[in-house]
Amino acid sequence: MNSLLRILAILRKEIWQLRRDRLTMGMIIGIPTLQIILFGFAINTDVRHLRAGVADQANTQVSRTLVADTEASQVINITQRALTPEELETMLRRGEISVGIVIPPDFERRLQQQGRAAAQLLVDGSDPIILGAARQLTAVPVNYRLPPSPIKSASVYEVRNFYNPERRSAVNIIPGLLGVILTMTMVLFTAIAIVRERERGNLELLINTPVRTPELMAGKILPYVLIGLIQATLIITLSVFLFRIPIRGNLLDLYLAALVFISANLTMGLFISTLAKTQMQAMQMNFFFFLPSILLSGFMFPFDGMPGIVQHIAEILPLTHFVRLSRGILLRGAALIELLPEIRALAIFMVVTLTIAILRFRKRLD
Amino acid sequence: MNRDIAIRTHNLTRRFGTVTAVDHINLEIPRARIYGFLGPNGSGKSTTIRMLCGLIRPTEGEAEVLGHQVPRDAESLKRSIGYMTQRFSLYQDLTVQENLEFMAEIYSLPHAKRRTRIERALRDYQLREFHDQRPETMSGGERQRLALAAATLHEPELLFLDEPTSAVDPQSRRDFWETLFALVHQGITILVSTHYMDEAERCHRLAILDHGVLVADDSPQQLMTNIDASVVEVEASDSQQARVALNSLAKIQSVTQLGMRLRVLVDRTEAEPGKYVAAGLRAAGVKANARQTSASLEDVFVVVTRQHHEKAAA
């Protein structure tokens, strides 16, 4: 009973302080809004309208048709004309074009020969996404009047895009982004919440009261759980209205997943707060946690492409599991029951970090 | 558990690396009294108080506070002690009312009592007009009243006050001490650290700390009576010359200038210190008036810290 009262006392105090803390309030609303809008509008992995140059040394009916068909795919916009492949290479190096099309003088003769490419694509491979987009161009068929070749040039596979048929990047990015934004803010909130008391001298008073460590931790976590859920709501609302993100699964499932994920991040923050002496240190440590989270979680790069040991590290990070949960529920319409291992991993992370934080926190100054 | 003793320590020691902040201190602090810690900066006052609260572990020795062994049983002690930290440690971004409500709840005061206690605290410490104001906008004296109100809200038996009046004007200091005596009258024990002599003199009993060592421990009156020196006041036409002359005399411990006068501490072995000083000055050709006077607490402080330094050097 008294224990509950003390938790409520801490909780109420945190809310009083939060209400007056303009910067933090701004962070709660500002960071998600800004990120969603930036990522949603600016990032597009389905690349179109790459700047391209053409060196058509054959300049025949067939070659002109090929160039026109290629441009019609909308992957490229032809902005430059060149006479030689060397000129195209220079343009590529200067960054004036991302793709160069070279059609050699003996183009039509090459077309007759099996197993030999008739034309060349020069691609700026320094950006993997451009490289991927340019590869699509190899599928452009050549229409020429010559007798049809005996070998059928159709692909073996036909791709059926399941959960994102329109191939919209926002749909790919935003479910993961929900987790990224929550990681960014939640860990920092609790990491700073205790360090700030230490820095301002409040802790010397607080540890001299009958409050117990688990009560202090609970009182510090609970208000931010609420804030995390508010943030999640804001992000989901913006995503649905601005980017038509589908919610194919159950919204309640998503909130439950978010609740566990938010708690796991908050307990991580508490753990950091027992290591850091100043708010600055807490922020730096937060960065050490955030960076691997964003890189290894599968948000940026596919999990399956990572080496085994890196996958093991990624499995520890809460964001990895939440990216799977969020994509599963939002896009694939999966039920939470089907994703239970992810929830379990988050729960274990939460219990472990909270226990370490409680054990490490001493009601002492030395 | 002794009914008359609030705090007892045995060889209480704390080292920070090579620094010995508190050096084998033995204390016995009676209940319902104001007990003072007098000492210069860095003498170990705060460190001792923190050890008695259980916030810092002693390197050596033990302490018993209100019958509890600290730091082992510090948790069970929390409810019966109040601690006013040297640095203001309430929340600067909460109002006076909110700070007091928070303290009342964290000490789990029953709901009915919470209101009345806060009301009484606002009245007793003249904080009512500030109840909606935040400490960051209040004066040193107002903040100090708030800190004391918060430390006493749960009616502790024992109150630790670490330099409570360092940012406070003399009038507010007087008022503050009136409040302390009222608390003691209710049976509360107060341990207060200070480096003001006038405050030290108001304590029932006083410990003088120097470099972590307890160099004196008695009532202020006894300390002044038992001072290991005689005090002579000198009025000279040329005080600078008088000072030089006195410093060359063998039995002089120290000479301090107070405006036009000099305060001279003479060894106790000298039977007639007034005459001894007058003769010394006359021999040096200085015109002066010398007469013996009673010791002040500052004289005591000078003597005990000097003796301690001499012992440490030897």
Ligand SMILES: Nc1ncnc2c1ncn2[C@@H]1O[C@H](COP(=O)(O)OP(=O)(O)OP(=O)(O)O)[C@@H](O)[C@H]1O
């Ligand atoms: N946490 C600490 N780490 C290292 N040294 C410390 C620590 N706390 C205190 N000290 C050292 O211990 C000595 C005693 O410090 P303490 O704060 O107890 O003195 P004080 O009498 O309260 O001084 P003041 O009047 O300035 O408050 C000082 O030399 C100080 O530098």
Ligand SMILES: [Mg+2]
């Ligand atoms: Mg101090």
